[in-house]
Amino acid sequence: MTDPAPPPENFAGYQNEIYLHGLEDRVPPFTTDATRLGASARTRLDAGAFGYVAGAAGSGATHRANREAFDHYRLVPRMLTDATDRDLRTRVLGTSMPAPVVLAPVGVQSILHPDGEPATARAAASLGLTATLSTASSYSLEEVAEAGGSAPRWFQLYWPNDDEVCVSILRRARDAGYSTLVVTLDTWTLAWRPQDLDQAYLPFIRGVGTAIPFSDPVFRAGLDRPPEEDLGAAVLRWVPMFTGTDTSWDRLPFLRQHWDGPIALKGIQHPDDARRAADAGMDGVVVSNHGGRQVDGAMASLDALPGVVRAVEGTGLEVLFDSGVRTGSDALKALALGARAVLLGRPFAYGLAHGGEDGVRHVLRSFLADLHLTLGLSGHRTPDDLTPDDLWHR
Numbered sequence: 001m002t003d004p005a006p007p008p009e010n011f012a013g014y015q016n017e018i019y020l021h022g023l024e025d026r027v028p029p030f031t032t033d034a035t036r037l038g039a040s041a042r043t044r045l046d047a048g049a050f051g052y053v054a055g056a057a058g059s060g061a062t063h064r065a066n067r068e069a070f071d072h073y074r075l076v077p078r079m080l081t082d083a084t085d086r087d088l089r090t091r092v093l094g095t096s097m098p099a100p101v102v103l104a105p106v107g108v109q110s111i112l113h114p115d116g117e118p119a120t121a122r123a124a125a126s127l128g129l130t131a132t133l134s135t136a137s138s139y140s141l142e143e144v145a146e147a148g149g150s151a152p153r154w155f156q157l158y159w160p161n162d163d164e165v166c167v168s169i170l171r172r173a174r175d176a177g178y179s180t181l182v183v184t185l186d187t188w189t190l191a192w193r194p195q196d197l198d199q200a201y202l203p204f205i206r207g208v209g210t211a212i213p214f215s216d217p218v219f220r221a222g223l224d225r226p227p228e229e230d231l232g233a234a235v236l237r238w239v240p241m242f243t244g245t246d247t248s249w250d251r252l253p254f255l256r257q258h259w260d261g262p263i264a265l266k267g268i269q270h271p272d273d274a275r276r277a278a279d280a281g282m283d284g285v286v287v288s289n290h291g292g293r294q295v296d297g298a299m300a301s302l303d304a305l306p307g308v309v310r311a312v313e314g315t316g317l318e319v320l321f322d323s324g325v326r327t328g329s330d331a332l333k334a335l336a337l338g339a340r341a342v343l344l345g346r347p348f349a350y351g352l353a354h355g356g357e358d359g360v361r362h363v364l365r366s367f368l369a370d371l372h373l374t375l376g377l378s379g380h381r382t383p384d385d386l387t388p389d390d391l392w393h394r
């Protein structure tokens with residue numbers, strides 16, 4: 001499904017398209033500046049949904065630190081490097097990609113737009129990008145797979161404490177063509193999130209973001225009555241199954257046993273944890289602090305990246321990065337520090353809120369164009385050309 005790789009895309013062409021539309025007095029549907037998307041999404045969403053996306057843990061210190069960390073690094077552009085033709089293609093965790101960009105798992109997308117995850121999958125697929133489907137999806141694994149068609153797709157697991165339900169969900173994911181498993185470790189229970197608490201807003205207990213378990217035969221078999229007849233009982237069975245139980249390194253072989261594709265652990269910040277992931281035979285880690293939504297006061301994810309990259313040098317473990325990526329230059333900085341790819345989170349979620357599939361596509365095309373242009377303008381032709389020497393650190 002992921003091969004052969006098509007020729008390099010000229011993502012920068014979106015810039016010309018926008019300016020040419022200007023000749024007909026047409027402007028983009030909403031801002032091309034990802035740092036302003038949140039403010040503009042606020043006017044389109046109800047307070048609960050907006051707070052759920054924009055909110056962070058505790059005081060928001062880590063959410064802010066994630067963005068500030070990008071400011072501590074600056075690109076050092078090089079000139080006369082013959083960078084006219086750029087090639088962003090890469091291969092990450094067994095998947096060929098037109099650019100080192102993956103859509104992060106973002107749950108409960110139907111609170112942002114009724115078309116939810118299938119709209120995101122269609123937008124990603126139209127650009128050849130890989131979208132990661134969250135366990136907390138508002139549509140089933142199979143529905144989202146169908147929307148994504150032949151585009152590559154990854155599945156993110158919130159590890160249920162019921163092994164049979166877990167195995168059933170993994171089997172469905174494989175059958176539906178999800179190639180890579182991303183196991184999120186940092187959210188085994190929900191952090192203290194004042195924006196959600198002040199509105200007493202939690203989608204899962206309303207039966208939103210529960211489509212995957214509710215459509216699962218093994219989960220359903222454990223209920224007296226199906227979720228369509230007794231939503232409350234289904235919610236009460238699922239919520240303590242996917243949240244509230246931490247696990248340990250010695251459980252990773254269980255996942256290996258039930259997933260034959262690449263596995264990446266998401267939420268890694270400490271070099272020792274990255275090393276343990278490599279020792280455990282994992283294929284990758286996502287250096288992430290969940291966009292500052294879990295441990296308030298945790299270090300910025302970008303500041304964790306160099307230590308993790310150093311720790312796993314020579315092991316073959318692939319290091320991916322998220323938390324705070326908004327612009328092309330953010331992505332270049334993470335790539336220069338050793339990330340194989342970046343995951344985009346809140347920006348595409350805000351795009352969904354603005355205009356469903358088209359809104360997500362506009363955000364993705366804007367991000368890719370910015371990345372393509374800034375890569376060339378800083379004197380590089382491929383992401384692999386970037387090294388820490390291309391950065392100045394304040």
Ligand SMILES: Cc1cc2nc3c(=O)[nH]c(=O)nc-3n(C[C@H](O)[C@H](O)[C@H](O)COP(=O)(O)O)c2cc1C
Binds near residue numbers: 292
């Ligand atoms: C509304 C929202 C829902 C999220 N849901 C999930 C999820 O279901 N699973 C997961 O692993 N990460 C989830 N994340 C975290 C993202 O995958 C990613 O780590 C984070 O958005 C990165 O931070 P950024 O968006 O500020 O760049 C969610 C993030 C947001 C904003």
